[in-house]
Amino acid sequence: MLSYRHAFHAGNHADVLKHMVFISLLRYLNQKDTAYMVIDTHAGAGAYQLDTGYAVKSGEARSGIVRLWDRKDLPEMVADYIEVVRGMNPDGKLRYYPGSPYCADKVLREQDRIRLFELHPSDYRLLDENFRKLQEAGGRSGGRGKRVMAQHEDGFNGLKSLLPPPSRRGLVLIDPPYEVKEDYRRVKTTLADALTRFPTGMYAVWYPVLQRMESRELPAKLKHLPCNQWLNVTLSVSGPTPDGFGLHSSGMFILNPPWTLEAQLREVMPWLVSALATDKEAGFTLQSGNGAPARQARPARDDD
Numbered sequence: 001m002l003s004y005r006h007a008f009h010a011g012n013h014a015d016v017l018k019h020m021v022f023i024s025l026l027r028y029l030n031q032k033d034t035a036y037m038v039i040d041t042h043a044g045a046g047a048y049q050l051d052t053g054y055a056v057k058s059g060e061a062r063s064g065i066v067r068l069w070d071r072k073d074l075p076e077m078v079a080d081y082i083e084v085v086r087g088m089n090p091d092g093k094l095r096y097y098p099g100s101p102y103c104a105d106k107v108l109r110e111q112d113r114i115r116l117f118e119l120h121p122s123d124y125r126l127l128d129e130n131f132r133k134l135q136e137a138g139g140r141s142g143g144r145g146k147r148v149m150a151q152h153e154d155g156f157n158g159l160k161s162l163l164p165p166p167s168r169r170g171l172v173l174i175d176p177p178y179e180v181k182e183d184y185r186r187v188k189t190t191l192a193d194a195l196t197r198f199p200t201g202m203y204a205v206w207y208p209v210l211q212r213m214e215s216r217e218l219p220a221k222l223k224h225l226p227c228n229q230w231l232n233v234t235l236s237v238s239g240p241t242p243d244g245f246g247l248h249s250s251g252m253f254i255l256n257p258p259w260t261l262e263a264q265l266r267e268v269m270p271w272l273v274s275a276l277a278t279d280k281e282a283g284f285t286l287q288s289g290n291g292a293p294a295r296q297a298r299p300a301r302d303d304d
Contacts, residue, residue: 008060009060009247010048010050010060010061010097010099011048011050011060011061011064011065011066011097012060012061012063012064012065012247013063013064013235013237013250013276014064014206014208014235014247014250015064015065015097016064016065016068016081016235016272016276017206017233017235017250017251017252017272018100018175018206018250018252019081019084019098019100019103020077020078020080020081020268020272021204021233021252021254021261021265022100022103022104022173022204023080023081023084023103023107024077024080024258024261024264025171025202025204025254025257025258025261026038026103026104026107026108026171027080027107028258028260028261029169029171029202030107030108030109032169034167034169035109035111035112035113035167035169036112036113036165036167036169036170036171037112037113037114037115037162037165037166037167037169037170037171038104038108038112038113038114038115038170038171038172038173039115039116039117039155039159039162039165039170039171039172039173040100040101040104040114040115040116040117040155040173040175041117041155041156041158041159041172041173041174041175041176041190042117042118042119042155042174042175042176042177043099043100043101043116043117043118043123043127043150043155044099044100044101044118044123044127045099045118045123045126045127045130046098046099046101046102046116046126046127046130046131047088047096047097047098047099047101047102047130047131048096048097048098048099049095049096049097050065050094050095050096050097051095061094061097063237063276063278064276065085065094065097066094067275067276068082068275068276069082069094071275075267075268075271076268077264077265077267077268078268078271078272084098084102084103084106084107085097085098087106088102100173100175101114101116101127101131101148101150102130102131105131105148110147112147113146113147113148113149113165114147114148114149115149115151115162116131116148116149116150116151117150117151117153117154117155117158117159118150118151118152118153118155119152119153119154119155121152124150124152127150128150131148131150155174155176156176156186156190159172159190159194160193160194160197163194163197163198163201164197164198164201165198165201168198168200170198170201170202171201171202171203171204172194172201172202172203172204173204173206174187174190174191174203174204174205174206175205175206178207178208178215181212181214184207184214184215184217184218185214187205187207187218187222188218188221188222188225191203191205191222191225191255192225192226195225195226195227195255196226199226199227200256201256202254202255202256202257202258203227203254203255203256204252204253204254204255205222205252205253205254205255206250206251206252207219207250207251207252207253208247208249208250208251209234209236209248209249209250209251210247211240218253219232219251219253222253222255223289223291224291224292225255225291225292226291226292226293227255227256227291227292228256228290228291229255229256229257229288229289229290229291230253230254230255230256230257230288230289230290230291231253231254231257231261231262231265231286231287231288232251232252232253232254232285232286232287232288233251233252233265233269233284233285233286233287234249234250234251234252234284234285235249235250235251235269235272235273235276235284236248236249236273236281236282236283236284237249237273237276237277237278237282238277238278238279238281238282239279239281239282255291257288262286262288265286266286269284269286270284272284
């Protein structure tokens with residue numbers, strides 16, 4: 001199915017959690033001089049306009065970025081995320097929202113690499129166009145080339161060709177639409193394969209917290225993957241609706257997370273809940289633990 005368009009959901013509470021955590025992971029990787037690669041398996045359009053089209057129709061940004069935009073008491077982790085969003089809105093008016101590709105481009109250094117996958121034909125065209133404009137606006141019109149590459153391809157399949165990255169440092173973001181049940185299974189199988197190729201890599205998975213069984217079971221299944229550590233954080237802005245529809249809660253599951261991330265989230269999540277809550281059932285969960293023993297990477301074969 002190719003009906004999902006992230007523009008309907010740009011800037012909502014789930015995006016706030018996802019991009020706040022994503023940027024924090026990138027900042028951690030920046031602490032070492034060695035180059036690294038960021039791989040986004042479901043890149044979307046790369047950037048979104050909030051004052052027209054799909055975003056206006058859904059109004060979901062009002063549950064997320066809009067609530068934070070004028071706050072003066074932002075914790076450091078939230079402030080860093082908001083600063084990236086402000087980079088798209090230099091006049092101070094919130095009209096544009098960055099997808100993960102833009103977040104990566106703003107945080108990564110010149111020596112780092114960005115690899116983007118998007119299967120939806122319309123979103124891929126927008127991704128290519130938007131990213132070219134963003135690069136030019138940032139003075140990098142001549143540097144796109146090897147630094148940033150986008151492919152019109154299923155990221156679940158395309159990921160394996162990039163692992164391990166040449167520098168043996170990298171972050172993989174997996175954020176499928178979860179339109180179909182198969183997406184949940186493919187997240188787990190893709191990660192299991194990726195960890196055999198690149199066991200020391202950092203992997204971040206966004207997922208919706210829904211009533212359906214596949215959504216409830218996904219974090220439990222990811223905890224048993226072969227990694228050194230895992231961390232799971234969820235944000236709920238309200239309780240579930242009586243009809244079970246609508247996204248009120250989402251999570252980020254990180255394999256091989258930075259040792260600093262849990263403490264950062266423990267400090268920031270209570271503030272974020274208070275800022276985004278729409279009823280008294282809002283809250284967060286934060287768990288961490290050890291995965292199965294990491295396996296030794298196997299060499300990629302020509303037929304992989």
